[in-house]
Amino acid sequence: MLSIAHALDQQLRAAMERAFPEACEAARQAGAPLSPQLAPASKPEFGDFQANGALPLARPLKRAPRQIATAIVEQLQADPAFQALCEPPEIAGPGFINLTLRSTTLAAEVARRLADPRLGVAPAEGAAPVVLDFSSPNIAKEMHVGHLRSTIIGDSLARVLEFRGHPVRRLNHVGDWGTQFGMLITHLKQVAPDALTTADAVDLGDLVVFYRQAKQRFDGDPAFQEASREEVVRLQSGDALSLKAWGLLCEQSRREFQRLYDRLDIRLEERGESFYNPLLEAVVEDLRSTGLLVEDQGAQCVFLEGITGKDGQPLPLIVQKSDGGYNYATTDLAAIRYRFAAAPEGDGARRVIYVTDAGQASHFAAVFQVARRAGWIPEGASVEHVPFGLVQGEDGKKLKTRSGDTVRLRDLLDEAVERAEADLRRRLQEEERQEEEAFIRHVATTVGLAAVKYADLSQNRNTNYQFSFDRMLALQGNTAPYLLYAVVRIAGIARRGGDLGADPGAAVLRFTEPQEWALTRQLLQMDAVIEEVEHDLLPNRLCAFLFELCQVFNRFYDQVPVLKADEPARTSRLALCRLTADTLRLGLGLLGIATLERM
Ligand code: ARG
Secondary structure, three states: OHHHHHHHHHHHHHHHHHHOHHHHHHHHHOOOOOOOOEEEOOOHHHOOEEEOOOHHHHHHHOOOHHHHHHHHHHHHHOOHHHHHHEOOOEEEOOOEEEEOEOHHHHHHHHHHHHOOOOOOOOOOOOOOOEEEEOOOOEOOOOOOHHHHHHHHHHHHHHHHHHHOOOOEEEEEOOEOOOHHHHHHHHHHHHHOHHHHOOOOOOOHHHHHHHHHHHHHHHHHOHHHHHHHHHHHHHHHOOOHHHHHHHHHHHHHHHHHHHHHHHHHOOOOEEOOHHHHHHHHHHHHHHHHHOOOOEEEOOEEEEEEEEEEOOOOOEEEEEEEOOOOOOOHHHHHHHHHHHHHOOOOOOOOOOEEEEEEEHHHHHHHHHHHHHHHHOOOOOOOOEEEEEEEOOEEOOOOOEOOOOOOOOOOHHHHHHHHHHHHHHHHHHHHHHOOOOOOHHHHHHHHHHHHHHHHHHHHHOOOOOOOEEOOHHHHOOOOOOOHHHHHHHHHHHHHHHHOOOOOOOOOOOOOOOOOOHHHHHHHHHHOOHHHHHHHHHHHOOHHHHHHHHHHHHHHHHHHHHHOOOOOOOOOHHHHHHHHHHHHHHHHHHHHHHOOOOOOOOO
C-alpha cells in the first residue's frame, strides 16, 4: 500500500499547510519541517493508518492537540482526492488521526495488483549497481554450513534487490590464493604428484584430507615450511608448473561447489582472491600516499580510529607483513577499492554488501574504515556487512555428524530430501493415494531443499540458528511445507473448477466479510515488506509476512465459502485466492524457493 500511503502523506501535508500556514512556514525556516507522522495503524480497530503530526504542533500553537487534529481533519475532508480514498477520519486519544481506507480503495488496489505481473511492487526509484559478496568458500577445503548460510541468505538478498530493479553482481570471493596453496602443492608433490598435473586425479574429499595433512606438517616441520614458502613465491611469480597445479586444484573445488549451487538453483560469478593479486601493491602505495600507512615492527599497517585493543591502544590493520607478504585484509582492501571504482577500472557499485558469519564483523569494520579514510568509498555510496550467527545442532553445540565430523553439505541436502520423501510416502499411504515415482521424487526434492532454505531464512540472521530436520519439515508452523501447502491448496481450487485466471476488475469486486478484509489488508502489505528487506537486508521479515499471509488465508478459506458462494462473492473470493497464490509464489521465489501445484 505504499502508493496509497504516499498519496495520504501528500494530502496530509497539504491539509496541515492550509490549516496552519504560519506554523508550517516557521518550522521550515527553523530547518525542521512539520511531518504528518503517518504510520500503519497500531491496531486493526484504529483503521489502516494513523497520523500523529498534530501533537508536536500543540506547543508552538499553544492549542490542545485534539483541536489541532480537528482543524487538519476539516482541511482533509475538503480535499476530494482524500475523500475518494478514505472514510471520514476519526480523532482518538490525545489527538491521533485514524484513517480507514474506503472499501472501493482497497478493491481497486486488489484489482490493480491482479493486473500487474509485479503485483504492485514498483521498481526502485534510482536503481543503482550493487555488489553482493556471498557464499565465498575456500578452495581445497570443504564448504561448511556457514558457507551454506551465506549462500542461502546472499541469494535471497540478491533476488530481492534484482526484483527491485538494481543490477546486482553476485560475487563469489573464493579463497583461492595464499600460503595454503604453497603447503598443499608441496605436500601433493610428495604424496600424489598426479593431482598436480592431471585433472581429476583425486577428488575433493581426498584434497581436503591432503590439505589437513599439509597443514599438520606445516605446523610441525620447519623444512616443510620453508619448501611451502618457496612454493608460494613460485606461484606468485607466475611459475608455469605451479600455476598449472594451482589451476587444477581450483578447478576441482570449483566443480564441486558448482554442483551444490546448481542443486540450490543459485547463480554466482566467481571472482576469487587471486583476481586482486595484481592490485595489492597499488593498494599499499595508495595508502602510503594518503599518509595512512605506518610501519610497525617491520609490518605495514594502518592504525584504526576508535577500535582499540585490550590495552586501550588503537589496533593496527596489517596490510603487508614484515616478510613482504599480503593477507586476507589486503585482498579485501583491493576488492573494496575495485568494487567502488568507476568502470572500466572497477565495478562502479553504489552499494557493496558482504554476507559472512558474525565472527568477521571486526575484520569488515576495519576494512570499511580504512577504505573510507583512503577515499575509496564515493559520496552517498554505502557498504554493509550482513552478519549471521552460527549453525548449531539440536543440542545447541556446533553442528556435527554423529561420529563428530563436520557435516558435508551434500549429505545435509541429501538427508533433507530423503526425509521429505519418507514423510510424503507415509502421507500418501495414509490418504490411500497412488502417485508416480517421478512425482514423488520431484515433490521430495522441492520440499527438502525448500525446508533447508526456509529454515535458515526465517530466522533473524543475527541469532545463532539450531538446525533441526524435524522442525524444518513439519507441515505445521513457520515452515516451508506449511507455505508450500497453501499454494497447493489454492491450486486445488482451480482444479475443482474455480477460475483463477480471470481479471475481474475493480468494479466487480465485492467484499463483505471480515475474513475477506483481513486477507485483503494482509495482501496489500507485500510492497512495503519488500522495500523493508531491500533496506534492512533481513529476509526473515519476508518469511514472517508470508507465514502470516498463509495463516490469514487459511482462516478465510476455512470460514468463508468460495466455490459454493453466489456471485459476486464467488468471483471476488476467487480473485483473493489468486492474489494470495501469486503473492506466495513471488515471495517464495524471492527466497529462492520453488513452489508446487500438488504435493
Ligand atoms: N573465504 C572466506 C571464508 O570462508 C569468506 C570471504 C568473504 N568475503 C570477503 N570479501 N572477505 O570465511
